[in-house]
Amino acid sequence: MKVTLHIWRQSKKSTKADFAQDGKMVAYELEHVSADMSFLEMLDVLNEQLTKKGEDPVAFDHDCREGVCGSCGVVIDGVPHGPERGTTTCQLHMRSFRDGASIYVEPWRAAAFPVLKDLVVDRSAFDRVVQSGAFVSVNTGAPQDANAIPVPKADADRAFDAATCIGCGACVAACKNASAMLFVGAKVSHFLHLPQGRVEREQRARRLVAAMDAEGFGNCTNQYECEAVCPKEIPVRVIAEMNREFVRSKLVEEPPSTKRVGGDG
Amino acid sequence: MSWLFDFWRSSIGGKVTMAVTGVLLFGFVVAHLLGNLQLLAGPDAINAYAKWLHDRGALLWVARGGLLVVFLLHVATAVRLSRANKQARPVPYASEATVQATFASRSMVFSGLTLLVFVVYHLLHFTFGVTNPGDFARKGNGAGGFDVHAMVTHSFSVPAIAVVYAAAQIVLFLHLRHGLRSFAQTLGLCHRRYTPIVERLATVLAALIAAGNAFLALSVLAGIVKVAQ
Structure with a gap:
């Protein structure tokens, strides 16, 4: 499948005042996306292509990619972690999107969570x-009997x-x-x-x-x-x-x- | 008393203030509608009720003062919380989406401000008699009281006024619906059995209030209530 990604790109950490100016939405066309890829694997593919072209890859947080660590998370089409309920971004798969979809990817937006770079925020x-x-x-000391x-x-x-x-x-x-x-x-x-x-x-x-x-x-x-x-x-x-x-x-x-x-x- | 101010300044203290003042204002709106429904019983009933209210003297002023304090507290707290909420998200999403928030919940600031404007107009209209059309404003009924029946029926025989009052009830419905649902949650009641009942009851009560008020506003045009001579 083929998707058009609109991703928030920001190179430096947000300063408290007017951080709308710190970055902008950039569009990327991505072809040959497998429906079985996770959302983060799709971003990995994009980053490989960006790296090959000598561009700065998109920064995003991730760790276990099993839905248990809480590291990952981006706002996808206005919904944190994307369209599937009860699912982290790493457990979201591209089959949840239609072929040719335009997908908006943004960082968590909150004054208390300043953006560090692209999709990474300081939590x-x-x-x-x-x-x-x-x-x-x-x-702390010797553990008590569990019961x-x-x-x-x-x-x-x-x-x-x-x-x-x-x-x-x-x-x-x-x-x-x-x-x-x-x-x-x-x-x-x-x-x-x-x-x-x-x-x-x-x-x-x-x-x-x-x-x-x-x-x-x-x-x-x-x-x-x-x-x-x-x-x-x-x-x-x-x-x-x-x-x-x-x-x-x-x-x-x-x-x-x-x-x-x-x-x- | 600084502990009380600190409580109000806290996020949850502000929410609790909104809930408690909100439910008190709801109580007023209920009493207001029940009193006004006497319009259907004819000029004597509503005018006697108005005279009875005015004869409470000092008690009436205590009630008015209390109502004003509650109202101002509700508005002031709403302003403080809304400003904090805006500051908490300085940069909006390029792609906004709503999953399950109701329209009523998303329009509380809009419906609240609209009601504020409406209440000011309503007071200028009936209480202070500034915007009354014609010469019936604050006209006595010869028995030492105001001729409320004449004021109301003359006003609502003007289509523009009746429609403004009826339209305001749609806004009141939205505001009360979300306010009444939120009241229980804010004060800590969230229960698998009772919350669905509270939410349904909130919709029904808000609809009854709005429908009752709108019915009275349109009753003269509909010919249900006759204009006083």
């Missing part, structure tokens, strides 16, 4: 959110629904407001349903939301585009859980203790 905002509280503070803390199956399933997040950032890219609430909600929900995670639930909700807000992500307006493109099909239930946890954490939060005030001696 370290996610790392900083995770570092703020998406963990359980326990001393020492019983977890009901239904709770484990709910936690695992959220824990399947691979941190690819498609939710942010799909959201009309570039909000990260599906990602952050997944972190909240991941720990909320497990006894180990519930100990720090208040400070986790407060810290994660504060870190998310500090990165300059937008705000959820309940349009659920995130859920539609998530390669792990994480439900928007996790956003409702985050909302609930944040409000709860704010309600129970006490001001810092001053001597002889309050009942804590």
